Amino acid sequence: MRIAILGTRGIPNNYGGFEQFAEFLSQHLVEEHHEVYVYNSSEHPYKEETWKGVNLIAKNDPEHKMGTVGQFIYDLNCILDARNRNFDIILQLGYTSSSIWHWLMPKKSIVITNMDGLEWKRSKFSKPVQRFLKYAEKLAVNNSDFLISDSIGIQESLYERYKKQSKYIPYGASIPQSINEQYLEKYKLVKYQYNMLIARIEPENSIETILDGVLLSKSPEQFIVIGKTNNTFGQYLVNKFKEVDKIVFLDGIYDMEALNCLRFYSNLYFHGHSVGGTNPSLLEAMSSSSLIIAHNNNFNKYILEQDGYYFSDVAEVTSYLDGLNKEDHPDKVENSLSKIKTKYSWNSINSEYTNYFIECLD
Numbered sequence: 001m002r003i004a005i006l007g008t009r010g011i012p013n014n015y016g017g018f019e020q021f022a023e024f025l026s027q028h029l030v031e032e033h034h035e036v037y038v039y040n041s042s043e044h045p046y047k048e049e050t051w052k053g054v055n056l057i058a059k060n061d062p063e064h065k066m067g068t069v070g071q072f073i074y075d076l077n078c079i080l081d082a083r084n085r086n087f088d089i090i091l092q093l094g095y096t097s098s099s100i101w102h103w104l105m106p107k108k109s110i111v112i113t114n115m116d117g118l119e120w121k122r123s124k125f126s127k128p129v130q131r132f133l134k135y136a137e138k139l140a141v142n143n144s145d146f147l148i149s150d151s152i153g154i155q156e157s158l159y160e161r162y163k164k165q166s167k168y169i170p171y172g173a174s175i176p177q178s179i180n181e182q183y184l185e186k187y188k189l190v191k192y193q194y195n196m197l198i199a200r201i202e203p204e205n206s207i208e209t210i211l212d213g214v215l216l217s218k219s220p221e222q223f224i225v226i227g228k229t230n231n232t233f234g235q236y237l238v239n240k241f242k243e244v245d246k247i248v249f250l251d252g253i254y255d256m257e258a259l260n261c262l263r264f265y266s267n268l269y270f271h272g273h274s275v276g277g278t279n280p281s282l283l284e285a286m287s288s289s290s291l292i293i294a295h296n297n298n299f300n301k302y303i304l305e306q307d308g309y310y311f312s313d314v315a316e317v318t319s320y321l322d323g324l325n326k327e328d329h330p331d332k333v334e335n336s337l338s339k340i341k342t343k344y345s346w347n348s349i350n351s352e353y354t355n356y357f358i359e360c361l362d
Helices: 017-031 068-082 099-104 127-143 152-162 182-186 207-216 232-240 256-264 280-287 298-304 314-323 330-342 346-361
Strands: 002-006 035-041 054-059 089-093 110-114 146-149 194-198 222-226 247-251 269-271 292-295 309-311
Touching (some): 017 035, 017 089, 017 346, 068 099, 099 127, 127 152, 146 152, 146 346, 152 298, 194 207, 194 256, 207 222, 207 232, 207 309, 207 314, 280 298
Parallel strands (some): 002 089, 110 146, 194 269, 269 292, 292 309
């Protein structure tokens, strides 16, 4: 099969969840002897034409100059290029800025869209933007040949609102083969004597709620925040908590070995994502033997079930910080690891995608 993946900023991952997913899936497809192309932003730091056997197509991305409008132009450039490539399948990751160009999609290619989360519910967007995103979602649903939901909650929502079936395939994760302790020294951390979160620094990821809880906590343990703070909300948080010594902003970290170490040796891992499907960072925390305190919503509960704790407000965050220790709950950690092995391994997820592509072509 000739397969194109669009809708990301490109690989190797230098940004977030869809990019990480595109890395793993594209490598697997190449190993299965398929011809794979991933569209990369012209601003991506990796400039080679191939990566681990995956063909990379760099297209002009003016987002850094134009803001959000630039995302639409980047997606347009990718779609126009795809019209000349004769792909069997185009896997579209998300729909936010690409669905408006649906009428330009190659007619001979099968378009499969991973619907991501309920983007129009994200609090960082204004009401007019939320209305547009709801419209964009409808365009993607009605103009894709097949749909993929990464969460049972998303699958149910799409059927309830559009009466459209979608294939449920969650994200995956890999259990680290070893943990390199040298990163603790690099970041001046002590085993099990710090708490943490990893997220895009956006309002819907409950980061301010979590850090307000840290501020009120009597625990002296450091709290590390991993995520780029170069946006408006990130700078607001850095400024708000700049006098709080135990809150440390480490900016974005994309070295998986480092992340595995930091998650593994944390005491508590907070997952504040309140909107979306199967979030990659949640699965990676589970695979790294973290004790997880997650935002109280159905998306997180579908994944963690009884093997984590849940918060809804600042007081609950503070209560966990003051009264919970990882060493007291080995059962929850082990159960989470078991879920990764049986339900969310990358090998099984990648195989599900490959088999679904074949099914869609039949």
